[in-house]
Amino acid sequence: xxxxxxxxxxxxxxxxxxxxxxxxxxxxxxxxxxxxxxxxxxxxxxxxxxxxxxxxxxxxxxxxxxxxxxxxxxxxxxxxxxxxxxxxxxxxxxxxxxxxxxxxxx
Numbered sequence: 767x768x769x770x771x772x773x774x775x776x777x778x779x780x781x782x783x784x785x786x787x788x789x790x791x792x793x794x795x796x797x798x799x800x801x802x803x804x805x806x807x808x809x810x811x812x813x814x815x816x817x818x819x820x821x822x823x824x825x826x827x828x829x830x831x832x833x834x835x836x837x838x839x840x841x842x843x844x845x846x847x848x849x850x851x852x853x854x855x856x857x858x859x860x861x862x863x864x865x866x867x868x869x870x871x872x
Contacts, residue, residue, distance in 0.1 A: 768792050768863045772853060777870045778845035786817065786825075789838045790855055790863060796831035812837060812857035820849035829857075845871045 773787040797809025817825040
């Protein structure tokens with residue numbers, strides 16, 4: 767199970783541009799590196815990331831083998847209303863992780 771860290775403001779003023787940072791713990795094996803017997807270590811990466819603000823998609827990223835282990839993503843959105851920011855990571859071998867944070871817009 768992956769551990770995800772989210773840094774988003776708990777409160778914002780309506781119309782403010784807010785910064786959202788996410789970090790997820792994942793090895794991100796590319797599938798190109800050989801093990802000690804010379805066979806390629808099977809690929810195991812996060813392939814997609816989606817952030818939704820009150821159910822509406824606001825950010826999406828498609829990740830590839832060149833991405834670093836423990837991917838860190840930063841993006842911005844406009845605070846429009848109080849609600850929930852939900853985050854979903856999906857990847858190889860059935861990997862999924864979800865987190866959410868609440869935001870209060872004044």
